[in-house]
Amino acid sequence: EDQVTQSPEALRLQEGESSSLNCSYTVSGLRGLFWYRQDPGKGPEFLFTLYSAGEEKEKERLKATLTKKESFLHITAPKPEDSATYLCAVQEKGGSYIPTFGRGTSLIVHP
Amino acid sequence: KAGVTQTPRYLIKTRGQQVTLSCSPISGHRSVSWYQQTPGQGLQFLFEYFSETQRNKGNFPGRFSGRQFSNSRSEMNVSTLELGDSALYLCATRVATNEKLFFGSGTQLSVL
Numbered sequence: 001e002d003q004v005t006q007s008p009e010a011l012r013l014q015e016g017e018s019s020s021l022n023c024s025y026t027v028s029g030l031r032g033l034f035w036y037r038q039d040p041g042k043g044p045e046f047l048f049t050l051y052s053a054g055e056e057k058e059k060e061r062l063k064a065t066l067t068k069k070e071s072f073l074h075i076t077a078p079k080p081e082d083s084a085t086y087l088c089a090v091q092e093k094g095g096s097y098i099p100t101f102g103r104g105t106s107l108i109v110h111p
Numbered sequence: 112k113a114g115v116t117q118t119p120r121y122l123i124k125t126r127g128q129q130v131t132l133s134c135s136p137i138s139g140h141r142s143v144s145w146y147q148q149t150p151g152q153g154l155q156f157l158f159e160y161f162s163e164t165q166r167n168k169g170n171f172p173g174r175f176s177g178r179q180f181s182n183s184r185s186e187m188n189v190s191t192l193e194l195g196d197s198a199l200y201l202c203a204t205r206v207a208t209n210e211k212l213f214f215g216s217g218t219q220l221s222v223l
Contacts, residue, residue, distance in 0.1 A: 032210055034210075034211070034212075036212075036214075041216065042216050042217075043115070043201050043202075043203070043214030043215050043216050043217050044154075044201075044212075044214045045214070046211050046212065046213070049210065049211065087153075087154065089154075091210065096159075096166075096167045097210055098144070098156050098159060098167050098169075099210075099212070100156075101146075101153055101154035102153065103152075103153035104153060
């Protein structure tokens with residue numbers, strides 16, 4: 001069973017159409033949850049770290065939230081340049097600092 | 112500040128050959144991790160080096176190995192290449208006590 005599951009696998013939006021990406025996790029204790037953005041042909045780029053339930057972080061049109069079982073990445077009024085794959089990763093308490101990644105959500109925003 | 116540099120960007124090899132990939136971390140980052148990324152499996156952790164010592168290892172066969180030099184640069188080697196080794200190999204670095212990872216652009220390896 002995957003520790004980190006992201007949904008949907010792919011998402012197509014029209015410019016300005018807000019939506020949310022989901023990351024559910026099954027670790028016994030969460031040290032931290034990370035969101036990364038990956039553009040084609042490039043490595044992932046860090047977006048946010050969340051540490052405890054109820055925490056929220058924002059950056060431009062993106063807002064990440066965290067509960068005890070999942071995290072959401074809300075995209076408000078997306079633009080075509082927001083098109084990318086969004087990856088979620090979790091670090092488990094008591095373990096190494098090595099994060100476990102989900103398989104990502106591929107987002108395409110049409111103009 | 113220069114980012115994480117990986118070379119080469121593309122490699123084409125045949126089954127049975129071996130390959131060496133290189134990663135130069137951001138200045139001051141002593142931790143270097145390697146990941147394999149494929150469409151089917153996503154990002155899979157290979158190993159992490161810190162101060163020239165392997166600190167963590169993922170679930171990959173012994174054909175995958177690495178090392179880190181005193182200047183923190185790291186190399187990854189894959190011997191006896193198999194078709195299934197075709198993937199994007201990513202290097203990620205971080206400051207020792209900072210959990211955020213900085214990734215390079217990767218080496219796209221194709222095994223024919």
